[in-house]
Amino acid sequence: MIRLFLAFALAVAALPARAIDIQEITSPGGVDAWLVQEESIPFVAIEIVFDGGATLDLPGKRGATNLMMALLEEGSGDLDARGFQEAREALAASYGFNAYDDSVSVSAVFLSENRDEAVALLRDALINPRFDDDAIERVRAQVQSILRSDAQDPNSIAGAAFDAAAFGDHPYGSSIDGTAETVAALTQADLFDAHRNALVKGRVHVGAAGDISAEELGVLIDDLIGVLPEDGPEIPPRVEFGLDGGTTIVEFETPQSVALFGHAGIERDADDFFAAFLLNEILGGNGLESRLMREVREERGLTYGIYTYLVPKDLSEVYLGQVASANGTIAEAIEVVRDEWALMASEGVSAQELAQAKTYLTGAYPLRFDGNAEIAGILVGMQAVGLPTEYIENRNDLVNAVTLEDVNRVASELLDPDGLHFVVVGQPVGLEATN
Amino acid sequence: MRLFAAALALLATTATAEEVTTYQLDNGMDVVVIEDHRAPVVVHMLWYRAGSADEPVGSSGVAHYLEHLLFKATENVESGEFQRVVAENGGSDNAFTSYDYTGYFQRVAADRLPLMMQYEADRINNLVLTEDDIVTERGVILEERNQRTENSPGALAREQMRAAQFLNHRYGVPIIGWKHEMETLDMEDALSFYDIYYSPNNAILVVAGDVEPEDVLALAEQYYGPLPAEPNLPERFRTQEPPQTAERRLVFEDARVAQPYVSRTYLAPERDAGAQEEAAALTYLADLLGGSPFTSALGIALQFETNTAVYAGAFYDGLNLDDGTFGLTVVPAEGVSLQEAEDAMDAAVAKFLDDGIDPARMEALRTQLKAGEIFARDNVGGLARRYGAALTSGLTVEDVQAWPDILQAVTEEDVLAAAARVLDRKQSVTGWVIPSREVLQ
Numbered sequence: 001m002i003r004l005f006l007a008f009a010l011a012v013a014a015l016p017a018r019a020i021d022i023q024e025i026t027s028p029g030g031v032d033a034w035l036v037q038e039e040s041i042p043f044v045a046i047e048i049v050f051d052g053g054a055t056l057d058l059p060g061k062r063g064a065t066n067l068m069m070a071l072l073e074e075g076s077g078d079l080d081a082r083g084f085q086e087a088r089e090a091l092a093a094s095y096g097f098n099a100y101d102d103s104v105s106v107s108a109v110f111l112s113e114n115r116d117e118a119v120a121l122l123r124d125a126l127i128n129p130r131f132d133d134d135a136i137e138r139v140r141a142q143v144q145s146i147l148r149s150d151a152q153d154p155n156s157i158a159g160a161a162f163d164a165a166a167f168g169d170h171p172y173g174s175s176i177d178g179t180a181e182t183v184a185a186l187t188q189a190d191l192f193d194a195h196r197n198a199l200v201k202g203r204v205h206v207g208a209a210g211d212i213s214a215e216e217l218g219v220l221i222d223d224l225i226g227v228l229p230e231d232g233p234e235i236p237p238r239v240e241f242g243l244d245g246g247t248t249i250v251e252f253e254t255p256q257s258v259a260l261f262g263h264a265g266i267e268r269d270a271d272d273f274f275a276a277f278l279l280n281e282i283l284g285g286n287g288l289e290s291r292l293m294r295e296v297r298e299e300r301g302l303t304y305g306i307y308t309y310l311v312p313k314d315l316s317e318v319y320l321g322q323v324a325s326a327n328g329t330i331a332e333a334i335e336v337v338r339d340e341w342a343l344m345a346s347e348g349v350s351a352q353e354l355a356q357a358k359t360y361l362t363g364a365y366p367l368r369f370d371g372n373a374e375i376a377g378i379l380v381g382m383q384a385v386g387l388p389t390e391y392i393e394n395r396n397d398l399v400n401a402v403t404l405e406d407v408n409r410v411a412s413e414l415l416d417p418d419g420l421h422f423v424v425v426g427q428p429v430g431l432e433a434t435n
Numbered sequence: 436m437r438l439f440a441a442a443l444a445l446l447a448t449t450a451t452a453e454e455v456t457t458y459q460l461d462n463g464m465d466v467v468v469i470e471d472h473r474a475p476v477v478v479h480m481l482w483y484r485a486g487s488a489d490e491p492v493g494s495s496g497v498a499h500y501l502e503h504l505l506f507k508a509t510e511n512v513e514s515g516e517f518q519r520v521v522a523e524n525g526g527s528d529n530a531f532t533s534y535d536y537t538g539y540f541q542r543v544a545a546d547r548l549p550l551m552m553q554y555e556a557d558r559i560n561n562l563v564l565t566e567d568d569i570v571t572e573r574g575v576i577l578e579e580r581n582q583r584t585e586n587s588p589g590a591l592a593r594e595q596m597r598a599a600q601f602l603n604h605r606y607g608v609p610i611i612g613w614k615h616e617m618e619t620l621d622m623e624d625a626l627s628f629y630d631i632y633y634s635p636n637n638a639i640l641v642v643a644g645d646v647e648p649e650d651v652l653a654l655a656e657q658y659y660g661p662l663p664a665e666p667n668l669p670e671r672f673r674t675q676e677p678p679q680t681a682e683r684r685l686v687f688e689d690a691r692v693a694q695p696y697v698s699r700t701y702l703a704p705e706r707d708a709g710a711q712e713e714a715a716a717l718t719y720l721a722d723l724l725g726g727s728p729f730t731s732a733l734g735i736a737l738q739f740e741t742n743t744a745v746y747a748g749a750f751y752d753g754l755n756l757d758d759g760t761f762g763l764t765v766v767p768a769e770g771v772s773l774q775e776a777e778d779a780m781d782a783a784v785a786k787f788l789d790d791g792i793d794p795a796r797m798e799a800l801r802t803q804l805k806a807g808e809i810f811a812r813d814n815v816g817g818l819a820r821r822y823g824a825a826l827t828s829g830l831t832v833e834d835v836q837a838w839p840d841i842l843q844a845v846t847e848e849d850v851l852a853a854a855a856r857v858l859d860r861k862q863s864v865t866g867w868v869i870p871s872r873e874v875l876q
Binding site for chain 2: 040041043081082084085086090091092109111137138141142144145148149150151152253254255256286289297298299300301302303305325326356359362363364365366367369370371
């Protein structure tokens with residue numbers, strides 16, 4: 001093979017990062033927030049995250065936090081659902097309200113020219129939601145429709161089976177959407193409870209980017225969330241990953257089997273997290289470059305995509321992966337995954353693989369900061385896991401400081417080929433279930 | 436080389452303010468440069484005026500298959516090397532295929548632009564495929580079809596509806612290809628498509644980010660300029676639709692359908708160069724009929740005034756080379772039959788046309804579209820896609836830049852007139868998507 005471009009290919013990136021100048025502010029009311037002020041386009045993006053999320057669903061009320069968040073855009077203060085949305089559209093503002101396992105989030109983007117009105121409308125949604133009966137019934141029916149669809153979707157079936165087996169009765173063991181039964185039983189009072197419990201000032205993180213000053217942001221934050229309660233109910237205890245190695249098959253009539261696999265993971269604040277992060281990048285991370293992508297897709301044509309993820313949740317850690325292949329070939333794909341898992345656990349990675357992963361990850365990092373909403377989201381994410389603002393400058397040094405010995409020690413400690421559990425949904429041929 | 440147009444900011448009365456410069460190289464390659472100096476990053480995209488609707492009969496899926504194969508070896512580069520180099524330089528890359536175009540892009544530090552051009556220019560002419568590549572990558576695209584289509588009853592239903600919608604046009608054939616034709620795709624299919632269509636006079640280079648137009652032009656001349664134009668590039672022609680004179684209806688049954696729904700598409704005109712007004716009116720019509728569930732005609736009638744639907748929406752995208760579709764979808768509430776849902780949908784549309792349009796709704800949409808232009812400036816990659824998709828769909832840079840103003844000028848009368856022309860059942864397909872015929876009893 002002619003290597004005409006070799007000299008160029010080895011020119012390693014030293015990407016000059018966009019100057020991300022984070023201002024750490026505290027609002028007059030005492031709420032901490034991070035801001036990147038960038039005035040070239042006349043709008044601002046704000047991301048507000050409250051820790052706790054759907055883990056705060058009360059016993060028997062699974063799905064309450066999710067339904068509550070979906071209802072925040074369905075009427076508040078003097079406005080019913082349609083009135084609220086007409087007012088929002090007239091301002092060309094956009095608001096997003098989302099529930100996750102460990103948090104709920106509020107995302108807002110609005111123009112500088114009508115910022116005060118857009119904030120006042122959002123304030124009502126956060127502080128004075130109505131939870132009107134007709135809105136509850138309308139959104140409840142939407143959630144029930146989603147639950148019916150999930151019950152027939154191979155990826156959702158695999159996720160539900162995996163979570164239930166891994167986490168049992170802990171909130172992580174079931175969908176934040178709830179079940180048909182729990183969602184049907186939720187009342188208006190349950191939604192007010194969920195609102196009271198999830199939107200708690202003492203658990204908030206705020207990030208903003210765009211056309212706003214630190215002083216203006218402080219006033220805005222107090223205006224938005226200043227009257228929310230300081231404390232909420234206790235967050236549930238940690239839960240250990242409870243699934244042993246093996247294979248679970250969920251029969252489902254469809255041409256392509258979907259496999260979700262994993263075992264216990266690693267904490268986000270563990271000393272070895274960056275070593276594990278690099279390890280994962282090499283095993284099943286970005287693009288066509290990972291070992292699993294090379295072996296399962298590029299060499300054998302068995303799948304369109306295979307990926308692995310470190311999932312450090314607040315209360316547990318998982319190392320997850322997914323692959324889909326025709327019913328006749330999924331067994332072979334799974335065998336390759338097990339072999340690669342074992343190979344990497346015993347042999348580790350090469351110095352060249354590690355160097356490539358480092359250059360990719362360090363070069364890609366600055367490219368993440370490519371828009372006001374993206375920056376606001378990153379600012380909140382950093383605060384939520386307790387990182388300092390200097391992390392943005394130091395992060396690539398942390399990646400580069402990982403040694404080959406670190407990665408290969410973590411490979412042998414973290415990767416557990418025998419502990420790997422596959423949940424396969426479909427009609428796999430030649431695959432034995434272990435239970 | 437000719438210098439075509441200068442900055443857009445001069446002509447715009449709306450919020451658009453991106454700095455755009457265009458050129459054409461002597462070999463016919465179009466070059467579009469969009470400046471955004473906020474971050475030292477660049478998006479480098481090469482678009483070909485060749486998509487699935489340009490494929491030869493019997494080779495459906497070859498445009499997309501070739502897109503995959505372009506990541507294999509060339510005379511100068513190892514298989515996978517370009518992707519690896521992008522990754523080693525901290526960039527991201529990918530490719531995409533649609534009915535009217537195939538595109539490749541990388542997002543990297545701005546000073547890596549020459550490297551990207553060197554590799555991208557190399558694979559325009561120098562691809563070297565092996566039989567192994569052909570077999571393995573065919574397996575990959577078949578698994579991609581499994582993942583996107585065969586495992587999704589909704590995707591299978593849409594395929595059937597499009598096939599029924601287009602009587603004579605290639606838009607009726609799926610981009611990824613029919614499975615039985617994908618299984619037969621071979622080296623010759625891929626290379627014959629490649630040899631004709633992957634040519635500088637069939638390509639558009641879009642470079643967006645922290646760059647100076649004259650620098651990009653010099654680099655484009657250096658890397659893409661030496662490539663010879665393809666003398667045999669055919670005029671772009673697809674078989675056109677005859678008059679559609681019979682309404683089509685279908686029932687799609689699949690046990691995996693959890694939530695039955697009714698969907699209807701109408702044949703609809705697209706944005707034409709110098710004539711985008713009808714498409715602009717249809718853009719409003721889709722929003723007014725079924726944009727927001729809270730404020731659109733279908734949403735209010737089916738989700739608020741009655742409890743007929745859990746979801747109701749309307750869809751239109753005018754960015755095609757030839758006529759596309761205008762669509763309506765209703766997912767009935769529990770206990771509501773598909774016939775009742777369809778009747779309610781038709782009644783709501785009829786009432787909308789009878790009642791006329793509330794000027795306040797039009798004004799709200801104008802405001803949102805204007806604001807959308809401000810938000811769009813925050814995403815230079817999105818702006819790059821906007822130009823690439825338009826220029827491969829028969830539009831010009833001037834059309835792209837005129838579009839926001841054309842949208843602002845749409846009146847209530849324009850929308851109703853466009854609705855009267857397009858919402859013609861003879862040109863429509865109505866699909867019921869159900870788990871089994873038992874739900875119809």
